[in-house]
Amino acid sequence: MTVPYPTGHDRAEEVSATSVGELIGNISDDLSQLFRQEVELAKAELKQEAAKAGKAAGMLGGAGFAGYLAVVLLSLAVVFGLGNVMDLGWAALIVAVLWGAAGAVLYVTGRKQLKTVDPMPRRTVDTIKEDAQWLKNPTG
Template sequence: MTTPVPPTGGGAYAPDAAATDRLVTHDRPDVGDTSLGDLIGNVTRDLSTLMRQELALAQAEVKQEVSKTAKGAGALAGAGVAGFFVLMFLSMALYAGLSNVMDAGWAALIVAVLWAVIAGALFVVGRQKMQQVHPKPERTVDTLSNVPDALKGNRGGSA
């Protein structure tokens, strides 16, 4: 919208000749014919829509992070169950095999050390999966930080 500088003439406002040639431009819609109640209603509706959209974005982000967490926890639980059964059967087989070659106490110690190494590796993998989870909805926090600027009339967020 283009707003011309008021024309010269009698009265309190009398700009110089250069001022009458300048135009002020705005990127805002013409609200000259809109009532104050309608403007407040539009702002209220827009804020309500914005908050609903931000809430939906936050829910989507949290759902995505919960899904990652569930997959990591499922992998850890599966590794734990599988590890238990493997530990139980292979330990018995290895112990029985080693006890034919050496003293039973040394055979049991070797089997225990072997499974301690495997448990450590499973722990490292599970911890790495859990560290990939970001419980804070990053995009929502970022867009919500732009809301105060938008209410002031700035469109680009922080400068």
Template sequence: MSTLDPHGATASASHDPAGSGHETRSLGEIVGEVTADLSTLMKQELELAKVELKQEATKAGKGAGMLAGAGVAGHLVLVFLSLALMFVLDNVMPIELAALITAVVWGVVAAILAVLGRSNLKKANPQLPKTQQTLKEDASWAKTQTS
């Protein structure tokens, strides 16, 4: 009788020398093998989860970095262009109105940057689809081993 582990390898059970087809492994040996297999399986699943989490954290970090960079650049641009725009508009209207118009323009720019940064953060997938799939496969394999 052969058993199949989750990676496709087979392990043959020993048979009695009389050839009657009965296995000579004790319950303790079987439990030990299953325990060792489950331990190996759990280590592999944890390693896969670590790799996937690192990949997703990198995506999220890039999105956050883009948002931070957009914030700094937006602030500097806001200061200098706001002053220039206010002085240009001051030629045709009161400075107060020129300042208000300038603030509204840069508010729109900030909103656009926030939407773009948020969409980058949403692209990160913290659900670990590969790990979920292999866990389902492992559970199915474990059920076939117990029956």
């Protein structure tokens, strides 16, 4: 009966016959293959997540459009509701002024918040500087 796997003694002879250079080469090859497999796995996961994000973005876009239409139709309902009390032209002007005021408030608030945005990733820059300093002087 033949043994499909080498016995402990056979394996020991095989390992002792292998040079250190071959062992390091094998380890290097194995690590390279492992790294390539991990990169392929990451690519596959990113592709899958990007597809999910695309679908979600499409749904959010559809929801935004539906909300926009609801606001337009509600605005028209307010115009026609006010039209029962006054001329339709004046009712439409009142609704337009209200929307203009809301837009102005949102613009001013958004511009104020935008001025507080710092495009430079300060913490990242600081940690990169620390890493560079450590590389220059790893013992201190």
